[in-house]
Amino acid sequence: MAIQTNTGTDIKEAFIRAFAPEAPNGQPIAPAVKESAAAALQALQFPHKKNEAWKYTPVQPLVSKAYIPAEATEPEDISPFLIPELEADVLVYINGKFSSAHSQIQHNKQLCIESLRQLSSQGKAVVEAHFGKLLNKDDIFAALNTAYAKDGTLVYVPKGTVAAAPIHIIQLTLPGQAACSLQHRNLFVVEPLAEAKVVESFYSLSTVPSLRNAGTEIFVGENAGLEYVKLQLEQHTASQIDHTEVSQARHSRFSIFTITLNGDTVRNDLQIHLDGTETETHLMGIYLLSGKQHVDNYTQILHKQPHCYSNELYKGIVADQATAAFSGKIHVFQQAQKTNAFQSNRNILLSKSANAYTRPQLEIYADDVKCSHGATTGKLEEDAMFYLRSRGIPEKQARKMLIHAFAGEVVEQISLEAVRTYLESLIASRYE
Amino acid sequence: MLKIDQLHAAIEGKEILKGFSLEVKPGEVHAIMGPNGSGKSTLASVLAGKEDYEVTSGSVSFNGKDLLEMEPDQRAGEGLFLAFQYPVEIPGVSMVNFLRTAVNAVREYRGQEPLSAGAFLKLMKEKKHMVDLDSDLTKRSVNEGFSGGEKKRNEIFQMAMLDPKLVILDETDSGLDIDALRIVADAVNKLRNEERSFIVITHYQRLLDYIVPDHVHVLHQGKIVKSGGKELALELEEKGYDWLKEGALGV
Numbered sequence: 001m002a003i004q005t006n007t008g009t010d011i012k013e014a015f016i017r018a019f020a021p022e023a024p025n026g027q028p029i030a031p032a033v034k035e036s037a038a039a040a041l042q043a044l045q046f047p048h049k050k051n052e053a054w055k056y057t058p059v060q061p062l063v064s065k066a067y068i069p070a071e072a073t074e075p076e077d078i079s080p081f082l083i084p085e086l087e088a089d090v091l092v093y094i095n096g097k098f099s100s101a102h103s104q105i106q107h108n109k110q111l112c113i114e115s116l117r118q119l120s121s122q123g124k125a126v127v128e129a130h131f132g133k134l135l136n137k138d139d140i141f142a143a144l145n146t147a148y149a150k151d152g153t154l155v156y157v158p159k160g161t162v163a164a165a166p167i168h169i170i171q172l173t174l175p176g177q178a179a180c181s182l183q184h185r186n187l188f189v190v191e192p193l194a195e196a197k198v199v200e201s202f203y204s205l206s207t208v209p210s211l212r213n214a215g216t217e218i219f220v221g222e223n224a225g226l227e228y229v230k231l232q233l234e235q236h237t238a239s240q241i242d243h244t245e246v247s248q249a250r251h252s253r254f255s256i257f258t259i260t261l262n263g264d265t266v267r268n269d270l271q272i273h274l275d276g277t278e279t280e281t282h283l284m285g286i287y288l289l290s291g292k293q294h295v296d297n298y299t300q301i302l303h304k305q306p307h308c309y310s311n312e313l314y315k316g317i318v319a320d321q322a323t324a325a326f327s328g329k330i331h332v333f334q335q336a337q338k339t340n341a342f343q344s345n346r347n348i349l350l351s352k353s354a355n356a357y358t359r360p361q362l363e364i365y366a367d368d369v370k371c372s373h374g375a376t377t378g379k380l381e382e383d384a385m386f387y388l389r390s391r392g393i394p395e396k397q398a399r400k401m402l403i404h405a406f407a408g409e410v411v412e413q414i415s416l417e418a419v420r421t422y423l424e425s426l427i428a429s430r431y432e
Numbered sequence: 433m434l435k436i437d438q439l440h441a442a443i444e445g446k447e448i449l450k451g452f453s454l455e456v457k458p459g460e461v462h463a464i465m466g467p468n469g470s471g472k473s474t475l476a477s478v479l480a481g482k483e484d485y486e487v488t489s490g491s492v493s494f495n496g497k498d499l500l501e502m503e504p505d506q507r508a509g510e511g512l513f514l515a516f517q518y519p520v521e522i523p524g525v526s527m528v529n530f531l532r533t534a535v536n537a538v539r540e541y542r543g544q545e546p547l548s549a550g551a552f553l554k555l556m557k558e559k560k561h562m563v564d565l566d567s568d569l570t571k572r573s574v575n576e577g578f579s580g581g582e583k584k585r586n587e588i589f590q591m592a593m594l595d596p597k598l599v600i601l602d603e604t605d606s607g608l609d610i611d612a613l614r615i616v617a618d619a620v621n622k623l624r625n626e627e628r629s630f631i632v633i634t635h636y637q638r639l640l641d642y643i644v645p646d647h648v649h650v651l652h653q654g655k656i657v658k659s660g661g662k663e664l665a666l667e668l669e670e671k672g673y674d675w676l677k678e679g680a681l682g683v
Contacts, residue, residue, distance in 0.1 A: 381520075381522075382483075384522045386480075386482055386483070386520075387519070387520040387574075388522070388530070389481075389504040389508070390480050390504050390507075390514055390516075391505075391530070391534035391537075391590060391594065392508035392534050392537040392538035392541060393533055393534055394503075394505045394537060395503070397533065401530075401533065402522070402525070404524070405522065405525045405573075408524045
């Protein structure tokens with residue numbers, strides 16, 4: 001099927017129209033915020049290649065495709081997309097729209113877990129208080145999401161509540177007739193002393209291109225904890241632009257795992273504000289790329305308060321003609337003394353035409369801090385391969401052991417055993 | 433058991449082995465000594481099947497099979513074991529997982545049943561004791577954070593686990609203090625029998641006080657320039673290699 005492209009000055013207008021078939025007003029969630037984002041959108045432009053933040057990812061090919069909004073359809077069976085052995089509250093979205101028929105929320109009675117389209121009065125109050133307060137307003141994709149995303153997940157964990165089970169959000173893209181556009185918006189609010197774990201997995205069954213513009217806002221309250229695992233497992237036709245922005249209050253703990261095993265062009269914008277003292281943050285990522293995949297992880301961590309700890313580790317294996325980009329900005333504000341911030345990006349290139357770009361950016365304005373960053377890019381260790389094989393281990397098995405070990409450093413930090421096992425099997429099957 | 437005939441091998445176009453020949457019979461211990469750059473480690477790497485080396489001519493037969501045609505893992509299956517001069521650290525691969533995979537891969541190659549978890553642990557305990565290896569080390573990643581001596585003892589431990597027919601010790605004594613040297617030598621001596629052969633590559637005669645060889649060969653410029661009994665090692669220790677070099681050049 002030939003995919004239409006838009007040209008000329010109407011690209012932006014056509015693009016917005018594809019993501020915003022309805023006016024922002026008249027929607028149930030935060031209409032004032034949405035209208036102001038829609039107004040701001042008028043003045044915003046697509047990032048240019050000269051824009052440092054988008055240096056490694058060309059925007060034009062992504063935004064000039066003629067998309068039409070994905071239609072809502074229903075699959076018969078969502079069981080292939082469940083994670084085995086994961087006892088969770090499951091929310092299923094099909095082409096961006098909540099499917100109550102396939103969702104099951106039964107474990108977490110004390111939490112408020114809802115589709116943004118079907119908010120309770122409590123949910124509405126949470127949304128009014130938090131929606132659009134965090135997500136970058138100067139970014140065209142984030143503004144587009146704020147203005148026009150119609151559905152997504154609210155997770156509200158009340159003060160002092162520990163979630164009884166993890167929450168699993170399944171985002172499923174089903175085949176359409178033409179290149180399709182999708183949006184969703186998440187809002188996770190974890191009140192003081194509360195704890196929760198969220199897994200969000202993305203699948204696509206579509207053979208035509210799709211572009212998902214995703215937005216997630218996360219508020220982690222005082223001495224609260226949240227673990228968020230994002231599994232990007234879509235087809236090679238599916239592209240995604242994701243904005244995730246997090247605010248951490250004092251003494252809070254937050255871990256995010258961004259795992260990209262599939263997809264076409266994937267851009268993950270992650271920004272974390274350390275707004276309180278003595279916070280702990282883990283930013284972890286794995287990407288296994290092949291074909292012509294292009295994955296760009298653009299991360300920023302803003303140390304605004306003293307005594308905060310952040311640890312960032314992104315690891316990737318890049319094969320064929322795939323490209324991986326990683327940017328890690330650590331900004332330590334003047335008053336953020338006693339900051340501990342560590343960052344590492346490690347890449348293995350499996351072919352000569354595979355590419356990995358890595359760019360650490362440290363901006364440190366405090367004088368009593370411990371910050372480090374490191375990056376390596378190399379081949380799968382030939383010496384290690386030879387060592388294993390010299391002990392009788394066949395080549396394929398040795399390669400698998402090394403890849404498992406490489407990814408393992410990130411995988412083993414996921415606290416949910418079922419997710420770890422699932423991920424390990426996905427990674428292993430990738431190199432059969 | 434092993435017959436190396438007129439072996440020539442090169443790395444990055446540079447010829448290192450220039451007509452190396454050696455025959456090792458079952459149960460024999462051969463020491464190969466020689467100055468730096470004489471080709472000792474190249475010999476070890478070529479025999480184990482390291483891809484960086486190109487064999488330009490000559491042949492190696494191992495138990496009647498063409499060794500040079502085999503993949504490194506097949507060579508291990510056939511019973512060849514190389515104790516590395518520089519054992520490789522492999523973060524994220526646990527010693528236990530590594531050893532179990534290796535032992536069972538080799539057993540499968542030899543047509544034996546895989547070891548049960550219990551039998552494997554028992555074997556590991558027994559062999560670990562033999563090289564006095566700290567129990568904690570087998571819980572760690574392969575060689576990661578091991579001291580120099582621990583790495584070398586770990587090689588001998590792996591040798592004991594894999595039940596090889598021919599062992600090549602590539603400068604296993606380098607960097608070992610006398611206590612560690614004794615442990616390594618004791619373990620090797622315990623494994624010496626009428627079937628199993630050893631090629632001991634070393635820079636120092638001292639190792640040969642503990643592992644007494646049947647034959648000593650001097651390697652220079654890629655081939656053996658002198659062979660003799662264990663007394664040759666003492667002679668080398670006394671006189672160094674210079675006199676041999678001159679002799680070799682004069683041939």
